Amino acid sequence: MSAIHLQNLVKTFGNFTALKTMDLEIADGEFMALLGPSGCGKSTTMNMIAGMEEPTEGRILFGDRDMTGVPMGRRGVGFVFQNYAIFTHMTVRQNLAYGPRMHGKPKAEIDRRVGAIAELLQLTPLLDRRAGRLSVNILQRVAIGRSAIMEPAIFLLDEPLSNVDAAFRAVMRTELKHLQREFRQTMVYVTHDQLEAMTMADRIAVMDHGVLQQVGTPIEVYNNPANVFVAKFIGAPGMNLIPGRPAESDRGLVVDLGPLGVTPPLPDHLAAALRRSNATVLYGFRPEQAAIAEDGEGLTLPVTFVERIGARTIVHMGQGGSAVKAVFDNNLRVAVGEMMVLAPDAASVRIFDVATGKAVGGRHG
């Protein structure tokens, strides 16, 4: 087992900067998800950890061993490719035995290890089948088994579920999480699917445009997004962000959202942080964390669209340049064109600085 330290990592391809100065500590035995839209640098990061690409600047350490210049075959990382890269001309057994065979292990030992890993992954009845004709979930198990047989300290998974249909993804997510508990390795998991990251990872590293945006547990990243990008990217739908100006009222500091009205008073720590500056801010709250204001006090918006998705109803509202979404139970009676008065849950309100995009008021709850 091994911790991974990424120090001042930079990767450029010609003029294109794929990764801008990244620092990340991945603890021993941790399941870390690298999450971000395509082109955010997550795969580049993973390829550098695996040794497929050398960083332009910076260092990668496994534990206290500097990996600079160590070729990928000697890093002792297990890698599961997006399309699994199974050796289709071999049987499942030959695929599993490949690593030990290349390392010249004796046949008896290879047989024993293949038997054990096949048992663990429930591949025993399939051992002598040609790998080219197997279904995706079996291919995934073969890919994991083929790497796991080498007992790598670090396991890297590059969007392993992106080729799987939605129904199956749920099954494979639980299976993967289960396997990680089984192997207890340090796992780095690249994905653009926040649901995968949320459900499996111990911590998530959110990336965008080659910049690490935030690192934290799934709940931290969800509750306290460090900046506007994370706020919008995490959550489905993402956080509502409405531009406004802080204003004093007789009940405390509020945000004047222009045509949408004035927000309820801000919690003390946000008010304290905001009083120091007078810049335009983004008033943010989760669509799930707003209620219809019984007393008529809140943001007043016309309903533009009602999206009913079974268990929940997503109400789209908008006025001027601002669009707001809110999630309610499915029994909500609402029609397009009605005015809705929305009261965000005071504790879940987040404020972002328009100029920097960063969250104001530090971390909370």
Place this chain on the structure above:
Amino acid sequence: MSALTASEAAMAKSTPEAAINRHDESARLGFRLTLPAQILVLFIAVFPLLMQLYISLTDWSPLSGLDWWGAWELWNGFANYSDLASDNRFWGALWRTAVVMVVCVPAEFLLGLALATLFADDFPGKRFFYSILLMPMMVVPAVAGYMFFMLFQSGGPLNDILSTLTGTRVAIAWLSDPTLALIAVMIADIWQWTPLMFLILLAGLVGVPQDQIKAATLLGANPWQRFTTIVLPKMKTIIIIALAIRVIENFKIFDTLYIMTGGGPGVATETISVYIYKVTTQDLIWGYVAAIALAILIVLSIATVFAMKRMAAVREVRA
């Protein structure tokens, strides 16, 4: 009772019969549509083959004063074929053809594979060298023959270069020495046809999935292990195709060789094609020529069928 059975049987049959009729109808349409092409094939392939078979059973020659269809007057049964069995010049030519093939095809294959492996990666000037490398293949074989004919003269550039290198006057009579002439002919063939092998194998090589190679690398395979366990098995089909093409082509080796040596000195470089050419144009015994050609065709066809079967088996395994 019997009537009932008959009608029952008729009823039971009616549906499949209708299907057969429909099938017949579409088959007839298909036949009519492909008829022009079939007639063409008949005249290009089947008719000459039958004509050849017919002539091979006679002593017919263009000097016999008979038109070819009248060759039956010179009918000699299987005499041509029994002559063939004891024709030392034929067996000698066949042997030399085999020797040339056994040397040239593997040499072309190994060189082509080595070059393909080299060109699968990027290096400076790759496009330039790639074009240079493909040039021999584009040279008209007769021209290549003249080139090597001049190159291998005892007063030619090759000996000049050797003289300069060794510091002594070298005057090897390449094309007049039985062994050296055969070697010269093989060198010319390898020079001209390695590029084709290279081209086919390169296509196969770049088709090998890169991620599987990466996966093998991550699992600790060294370059040689990657080559033998991933690259070669993935290229199996294309290798068989490349070898089959070159074996068939090499068996027919003629133009370059004929210009360089004319089959000589003596019969030292006389391959089967050269032998047939000489019997056709010099001895003019065309009944015998037909017998030789047919015998070779049969042998080659059997070999091809075996190769195809093997290929089909490989495909089956890969699918």
